Amino acid sequence: MQIWGFIVRRILYLIPVLIGVTLITFALSHLVPGDPARLIVGQRASEETLERVREELGLNKPVPVQYISYMKDLARGNLGTSIRSQRPVIQDLRERFPASFELTSLALLFCVIVAVPLGVVCAVKRNKLVDHLIRVFALFGVSMPVFWWGLILLLIFYVILGWLPGPGRIAMDIAAPAGPTGMYLLDSLIAGDWQAFGSALSHIILPAFCLSYVYLAIMTRMVRSSMLEVLNQEYIRTARANGLSEWTIVVRHGLRNALVPTVTILGLSFGELIGGAILTEAIFAWPGLGSYLVESIGFLDFPSIMGFTILICVIYVMVNLLVDIAYGLLDPQIRWN
Amino acid sequence: MNAANLLEIHGLHLYFDTYLGTVRAVEGLDLTVSRGETVGLVGESGCGKSVSALAILGLISQPPGRIAGGKILFKGEDLLKKSPAELRNIRGKYISMIFQEPMSSLNPVYRVGDQMVEVIMLHRRVSRGEARKIALEMLHEVQMPDPEAVMQKYPFEMSGGMLQRVMIAMELSGKPDLLLADEPTTALDVTVQAQILRLMKNLVKKMNASVLLITHDLGVVAQTCDRVAVMYAGQVVEVAPTEELFTDPRHPYTRGLMGCFPDPNRQDAELAAIEGTVPDLINPPGGCRFHPRCPRAGDICGKEGPGPVAISDDHVVHCFFARQASDDHSEGGTGKGVAVLG
Ligand SMILES: Nc1ncnc2c1ncn2[C@@H]1O[C@H](COP(=O)(O)OP(=O)(O)O)[C@@H](O)[C@H]1O
Ligand SMILES: [Mg+2]
Numbered sequence: 001m002q003i004w005g006f007i008v009r010r011i012l013y014l015i016p017v018l019i020g021v022t023l024i025t026f027a028l029s030h031l032v033p034g035d036p037a038r039l040i041v042g043q044r045a046s047e048e049t050l051e052r053v054r055e056e057l058g059l060n061k062p063v064p065v066q067y068i069s070y071m072k073d074l075a076r077g078n079l080g081t082s083i084r085s086q087r088p089v090i091q092d093l094r095e096r097f098p099a100s101f102e103l104t105s106l107a108l109l110f111c112v113i114v115a116v117p118l119g120v121v122c123a124v125k126r127n128k129l130v131d132h133l134i135r136v137f138a139l140f141g142v143s144m145p146v147f148w149w150g151l152i153l154l155l156i157f158y159v160i161l162g163w164l165p166g167p168g169r170i171a172m173d174i175a176a177p178a179g180p181t182g183m184y185l186l187d188s189l190i191a192g193d194w195q196a197f198g199s200a201l202s203h204i205i206l207p208a209f210c211l212s213y214v215y216l217a218i219m220t221r222m223v224r225s226s227m228l229e230v231l232n233q234e235y236i237r238t239a240r241a242n243g244l245s246e247w248t249i250v251v252r253h254g255l256r257n258a259l260v261p262t263v264t265i266l267g268l269s270f271g272e273l274i275g276g277a278i279l280t281e282a283i284f285a286w287p288g289l290g291s292y293l294v295e296s297i298g299f300l301d302f303p304s305i306m307g308f309t310i311l312i313c314v315i316y317v318m319v320n321l322l323v324d325i326a327y328g329l330l331d332p333q334i335r336w337n
Numbered sequence: 338m339n340a341a342n343l344l345e346i347h348g349l350h351l352y353f354d355t356y357l358g359t360v361r362a363v364e365g366l367d368l369t370v371s372r373g374e375t376v377g378l379v380g381e382s383g384c385g386k387s388v389s390a391l392a393i394l395g396l397i398s399q400p401p402g403r404i405a406g407g408k409i410l411f412k413g414e415d416l417l418k419k420s421p422a423e424l425r426n427i428r429g430k431y432i433s434m435i436f437q438e439p440m441s442s443l444n445p446v447y448r449v450g451d452q453m454v455e456v457i458m459l460h461r462r463v464s465r466g467e468a469r470k471i472a473l474e475m476l477h478e479v480q481m482p483d484p485e486a487v488m489q490k491y492p493f494e495m496s497g498g499m500l501q502r503v504m505i506a507m508e509l510s511g512k513p514d515l516l517l518a519d520e521p522t523t524a525l526d527v528t529v530q531a532q533i534l535r536l537m538k539n540l541v542k543k544m545n546a547s548v549l550l551i552t553h554d555l556g557v558v559a560q561t562c563d564r565v566a567v568m569y570a571g572q573v574v575e576v577a578p579t580e581e582l583f584t585d586p587r588h589p590y591t592r593g594l595m596g597c598f599p600d601p602n603r604q605d606a607e608l609a610a611i612e613g614t615v616p617d618l619i620n621p622p623g624g625c626r627f628h629p630r631c632p633r634a635g636d637i638c639g640k641e642g643p644g645p646v647a648i649s650d651d652h653v654v655h656c657f658f659a660r661q662a663s664d665d666h667s668e669g670g671t672g673k674g675v676a677v678l679g
Pocket of ligand 1: 353354355362380381382383384385386387388618
């Protein structure tokens with residue numbers, strides 16, 4: 001099957017990309033900020049201590065040698081030790097990642113479920129009342145900053161109405177589900193712990209919605225415009241001339257073609273959100289990667305910041321791979337080239 | 338309505354409302370196609386051939402399009418009065434259409450075979466397996482080498498000529514009464530054009546389907562059509578049996594076209610040049626729409642539109658001077674102008 005060949009080729013393309021990424025992070029961590037050893041030991045440490053740390057870190061070796069040992073460390077998952085927590089950075093990240101992953105996935109899932117149908121409706125009912133209403137709704141999403149939504153939603157649903165819980169991932173008096181994934185929704189499902197599941201779900205609704213709104217708006221507009229373009233294509237006219245129903249034309253012949261650009265946006269959004277949900281995570285006290293970055297910057301915790309950077313790069317690269325594969329599945333022409 | 342007539346278009350007016358004004362693309366079009374007959378529709382690019390064909394299937398999007406009058410009778414029933422659901426049932430099953438660009442007429446993300454099967458299942462109410470069998474048969478009918486393999490291909494893996502065969506196979510699979518072919522060979526290599534045309538002609542004859550063949554190529558007309566309607570600026574100006582049109586063209590516009598194409602056995606003439614430019618369809622010339630370019634125009638031509646003049650039973654011309662048959666066929670075709678058929 002060509003699709004497998006296509007996937008393997010895409011994975012092979014990743015190798016140079018990942019080497020490029022590590023070169024940049026290496027340059028950032030070893031060359032740019034002057035002296036990482038000084039950062040670790042602090043301003044008042046003696047020269048000897050500094051020398052010793054330098055030697056420990058291999059900073060006195062030639063640059064290529066340093067890069068190789070850097071790569072070896074990376075391959076072993078060794079991202080250094082966090083200055084703030086005094087634990088391996090990888091351990092910190094592993095703890096924070098599931099929260100972000102869960103939030104981002106849910107936000108984008110929600111986004112797709114809402115934006116794709118809305119975009120299609122807009123395109124089909126172009127310039128009719130529904131189209132205008134949906135576009136106003138979308139415009140609203142793009143124009144309002146995330147923190148505004150976050151605060152307003154908290155105010156309404158938590159403070160005033162009391163329908164939903166406040167910040168955090170799960171109620172204080174409920175034990176976080178211990179599970180393999182670190183994602184509360186999934187773990188509580190696996191454990192069959194409905195109480196934990198309900199609490200986790202009610203906690204994640206507001207931040208997920210808040211996070212998704214901007215992207216939902218962008219994606220609705222994207223689906224609308226690519227759908228409009230596709231519906232003007234000659235093969236759509238053929239489908240009409242063949243007497244296919246409007247539903248078949250729009251969904252089977254139109255949407256599949258219109259989804260290709262949408263998948264790109266989805267992939268980019270995921271990469272952006274997973275580490276970039278900084279405001280949302282801050283407002284909802286969500287212990288994810290975004291808030292980890294904020295805390296690390298506040299502490300000048302250089303190894304943590306670099307570890308975060310590498311993780312985000314890797315996620316970006318992976319998401320791009322998935323986007324490419326999705327392209328290949330959606331559009332056979334892409335897997336040929 | 339004459340029972341032998343499968344399709345009768347009476348006084349069709351088709352406008353497009355644009356921000357520049359109303360484009361009066363088709364103004365009083367009359368056309369008939371009888372059972373088993375192939376009628377050619379010729380005229381310069383932009384004269385309204387394609388939109389007329391699309392109107393038959395109800396495929397003019399409104400807005401910007403607007404049917405401002407007329408009737409399109411198919412088997413005696415007015416297609417313009419049909420509901421969307423009724424029209425859908427007619428499309429592809431009783432009337433089907435082939436377009437100019439085979440490369441973009443099929444959906445790029447589905448296999449050719451699946452697209453054929455989808456249409457066959459819709460119109461013949463058969464199982465998937467049977468639909469596949471019919472698709473293979475039809476591909477065989479259009480002399481497609483290795484139909485099994487073709488079914489598995491995506492459109493972008495095939496040449497234009499092969500795709501047009503697929504389109505013909507697909508559009509004839511529902512055994513339609515009428516096939517609308519809008520410049521079906523224009524986008525193809527010259528060497529392939531004749532093949533495709535011959536194949537279409539034979540298959541249509543075998544199925545006893547009627548054809549409305551839109552073309553700008555008088556060679557195609559001579560080779561394929563029983564009758565020809567010559568269109569100018571949204572109106573049919575002359576209709577005649579093919580042979581008669583070539584031997585005795587009466588409308589100055591038809592003569593202009595012939596001027597560059599005197600011999601029906603010659604097939605290489607694609608361009609015809611007539612002095613003047615194609616009229617602006619937002620403000621079309623009053624009276625006869627051709628009069629500003631007409632070498633023969635008199636005072637009356639700018640004032641009134643000429644009614645139909647019957648030269649014989651099936652030769653009708655819209656010209657005040659139609660009866661003054663001239664032997665001089667060269668007057669229109671001076672070769673200086675810019676009009677290009679298409
Ligand atoms: N959607 C549209 N909006 C405005 N004008 C149109 C539209 N479609 C067709 N027309 C106009 O209608 C006229 C006839 O077009 P068409 O039928 O495509 O010509 P052709 O004889 O070359 O097939 C042209 O003048 C064209 O500009
Ligand atoms: Mg055309």
